[in-house]
Amino acid sequence: MEALNLLDSFIQSAETGGFSAAARRLGLTPAAVSKNVARLESRLGLRLFQRSTRRLTLTAGGAQFLRQVSGPYASLQEAFAAAAPDEARPSGVLKLSLGSAFGRGFVLPLLGDFMRRYPAVVPDWQFDNRPADLIGGGFDAAIGGGIELPQGVVARELVRTRIVAVASPGFMAGRPLPRHPGELAALDAIVRRSSSSGRVRAWTLRHAKTGEEAAADGRTRLVLDDPEAMALAAAQDLGVALLPRHFAARLLDEGRLLPLLPDWAADIGAVSLYYPNKKLLPPRTRVFVDYLVAAFRDPALRARF
Structure with a gap:
């Protein structure tokens, strides 16, 4: 399991471009993520990142290693999830970015019911009218309109x-x-x-x-x-x-x-719900996506648009 933890820190750091963003995803400190990556580099005898004060950049060897391990690692994650008991509850911090007025008027009123259904999920919501950096900001999801889809992100339309x-x-x-x-x-x-x-x-x-x-x-x-x-x-x-x-x-x-x-x-x-395009979404993200899409199918809510 230790090797998987080291790989997790490496892959998240590569996807987000920094130890801090990877740490927010993983629920660790930036120092812990940096230490995990350093230990992985030591085991491989390979420098994976060029480090600067602003951003991490994969070395040529790091980019090749990422290509080699991403697929097998995703398969391992799916295998662990499939082996988990069906009664496992969605849990953890759900980090969401959404527009201020839209969020207050139409998403926040749904929050109480969502939290009663999933008491182990802790919403951490950022109300901001600027487009969110979904990957770099470590968000599980974002809500907005007219956002150009970056690579690795999908959108579910909520309402026009x-x-x-x-x-x-x-x-x-x-x-x-x-x-x-x-x-x-x-x-x-x-x-x-x-x-x-x-x-x-x-x-x-x-x-x-x-x-x-x-x-x-x-x-x-x-x-x-x-x-x-x-x-x-x-x-x-x-x-x-x-x-x-x-x-x-x-x-x-x-x-x-x-x-x-x-x-x-x-x-x-459309106003859409954006989230990373992963085969295996964290359960907290998956249930939130399903809940919100279903909520916006309500004719009374759609009539307000």
Whole structure:
């Protein structure tokens, strides 16, 4: 078993590019992982990594050794898992990265039920709107949209999202409801600046029945970089906001916002659950993936999108 532990430290360090990230995956200290790799190097008589203050880089011999052992090691892991008793419970720390507003509004409400089902799993969740480095950050999974899939990562779609136009009853008081996106040009607009590109977002809406497409441009009155803040600003009678419907769902339910142009929307893709593409996922990750995918099949939840 000691040899397997040394191999585990080596493989995780190679995949994540550092002892600290490997340590988070393994539940060890970086010093312990570094020591395991050094012991493996001593046994092999081979230097596996070039070490720097920022990152580990495989040597030519280390890269060859990784290719040789990865397949057999994965088979051994599967054999151990198959031999484990069926009643073994998922356990350990479940490290997840997810967007702040989406996580608070739609994933956090599911947490209590998940924890009651799997009491030995300890959620460790990071709420962050920036795309997560799933492998380098040592995450078991991440939730987000529009993320380019790195090698070794798979995605399960949770729900598709749509851009819709909303405004408050107070803002629309005395104004005719728009019937076409072009009519938004006469109204004050709360627009979104992309936090990644710094550009103000422009949207083209599509009619659900006719397929007609039209630009939805209002008079810029306020610029924000957070869709949840846009929804709250719209509820304060500050203008029309074009934003993903789920960020406005609660305020729409409460009547603090009105849907404008109900037949018009823009599909902006899916919110997905990302996790490493492994034949043998840790049980804690596997049950969380299955639980969340099933939860987002609920028609009442999907209706909010």
